[in-house]
Amino acid sequence: MWVTLCPVDRVPDDDVVEVSCDGKLYCAYRIAGQHYVTDGLCTHQVARLAEGYVLDDIIECPMHNGRFHIPTGRVEGPPACEPLRTYRVRVEKDELEIWIDPTSSSGPPPLQ
Amino acid sequence: MASTPSVDTVKSAWWEPRIDRAVLKGLMKRSDWPGLYFLGVWVGLLLVTGLAIHFSRGTWWVAPAVIAYGVVLGFAYAPSHECAHGTAFRTRWLNEAVLWISSFIWGESPTHRRFAHSHHHTYTWHWKVDAQMGYSNPVSLRTYLGDVIGLVEFLPRLKLTLRHARGRILERERVYLPETQVPTLVREARILLAGYLALLAWAVIGQTWVPLLYFFIPRFAGAFGVFLFITSQHMAMNQNVYDHRLNSRSMTNSWLSRVLYWNMNYHIEHHLYPSVPFHALPALNAAIRDQLPEPSPSLLAAHLEILRTIAAQRRDPSAFACHPLPGAASAPPSSGTGA
Numbered sequence: 001m002w003v004t005l006c007p008v009d010r011v012p013d014d015d016v017v018e019v020s021c022d023g024k025l026y027c028a029y030r031i032a033g034q035h036y037v038t039d040g041l042c043t044h045q046v047a048r049l050a051e052g053y054v055l056d057d058i059i060e061c062p063m064h065n066g067r068f069h070i071p072t073g074r075v076e077g078p079p080a081c082e083p084l085r086t087y088r089v090r091v092e093k094d095e096l097e098i099w100i101d102p103t104s105s106s107g108p109p110p111l112q
Numbered sequence: 113m114a115s116t117p118s119v120d121t122v123k124s125a126w127w128e129p130r131i132d133r134a135v136l137k138g139l140m141k142r143s144d145w146p147g148l149y150f151l152g153v154w155v156g157l158l159l160v161t162g163l164a165i166h167f168s169r170g171t172w173w174v175a176p177a178v179i180a181y182g183v184v185l186g187f188a189y190a191p192s193h194e195c196a197h198g199t200a201f202r203t204r205w206l207n208e209a210v211l212w213i214s215s216f217i218w219g220e221s222p223t224h225r226r227f228a229h230s231h232h233h234t235y236t237w238h239w240k241v242d243a244q245m246g247y248s249n250p251v252s253l254r255t256y257l258g259d260v261i262g263l264v265e266f267l268p269r270l271k272l273t274l275r276h277a278r279g280r281i282l283e284r285e286r287v288y289l290p291e292t293q294v295p296t297l298v299r300e301a302r303i304l305l306a307g308y309l310a311l312l313a314w315a316v317i318g319q320t321w322v323p324l325l326y327f328f329i330p331r332f333a334g335a336f337g338v339f340l341f342i343t344s345q346h347m348a349m350n351q352n353v354y355d356h357r358l359n360s361r362s363m364t365n366s367w368l369s370r371v372l373y374w375n376m377n378y379h380i381e382h383h384l385y386p387s388v389p390f391h392a393l394p395a396l397n398a399a400i401r402d403q404l405p406e407p408s409p410s411l412l413a414a415h416l417e418i419l420r421t422i423a424a425q426r427r428d429p430s431a432f433a434c435h436p437l438p439g440a441a442s443a444p445p446s447s448g449t450g451a
Contacts, residue, residue: 015137025119041119041121044230045121045122045234046119046120046121046122047121047122047123048119048121048123051123052387053137053140053142053387055142055202060198060387061387062123062385062386062387063121063122063123063230063233063234063386064230064233064234064386065197065198065199065386065387067198077198077204078223078226078227078293079226079227079230079290081290081292081293
């Protein structure tokens, strides 16, 4: 099902913004005009990726500089080893939406 | 929909300065040029001191020339450290190439360097947790001297590389080293050893002093140079605290020291924001200076403070070096020896 994350104008150009939705944390990006959404926490250790650095289409964790490819979640640099979950996105009525499979239990862990 | 939900991250427990998000993002920007400049100065000094070795061979002047060259060579630590963070250069292949060369000179495989150092950043100066914390308070004079001379580092690092080359990983290393990285680590350790053996073979088979005079002997003879700086980073500071202002030491250094050391004299600042590359650390310092303790005014002052603290710890083992924090809201720790 499609889930609304945030108004599309909240997402900065070539940068990242943190969005929480249904008790989960996401990162929303607009890279070269394209929207992307990933999980909000690094897969290496628990760190908020939105506090990190966007370099072209790479997000770098603020804590240990692990790197992920934003469109695919692929690991681009250690100490990250596990890929980052990414989501299908669409823009509907100026809102950024992501596709979440209701039958899947995967996704970012609920916030405490 | 909450904008700033509560989540326990590895940074949550640590003190953080107030800094505008846009300013911080600006400081994180990457560039190739500052690294190439710092690298150029380092290589230039290697050439100058290397020529000094060349022209002083056969005389007693070769001894100070080898030491001077060795001091410069030991600063391979700095680009290796910055490249392990991945922040030294914007261009990734350049970062990886310099990481390999400098880590070979430094004597540690890139993967071990990265993962052990990541652990150090998560648990900075937490005794028996921090993978790079080799001693705790109270510090003995013997520990201080051993660390400053730097020679005590070589044998453990050689043993570690030999062990990794044989595929043996200790339990305490598995804490910070994912299983998926073990094959890479083993391969890198073997490459490192093969490189050192090739240099030795060149000396023996080629009947030449070149590898000894330009690599092995100066690495030992000049190791103290960079270790004087490394020792100043955390020694005799407070430990097991979640405030980098209390467990790390920043200091004021000369231009040449800053360039050789890749600005790691801004050590508190580096620990606060590892994503800020070395060349932006002075600007980071300017942005948050009002929230930081006064840095040690020089390398010498830092070492005098360490020695004073070691003396104080003989009377009171709970003593540690303390740089008063600015502002009434930042209460000083319960014990300390003053800056």
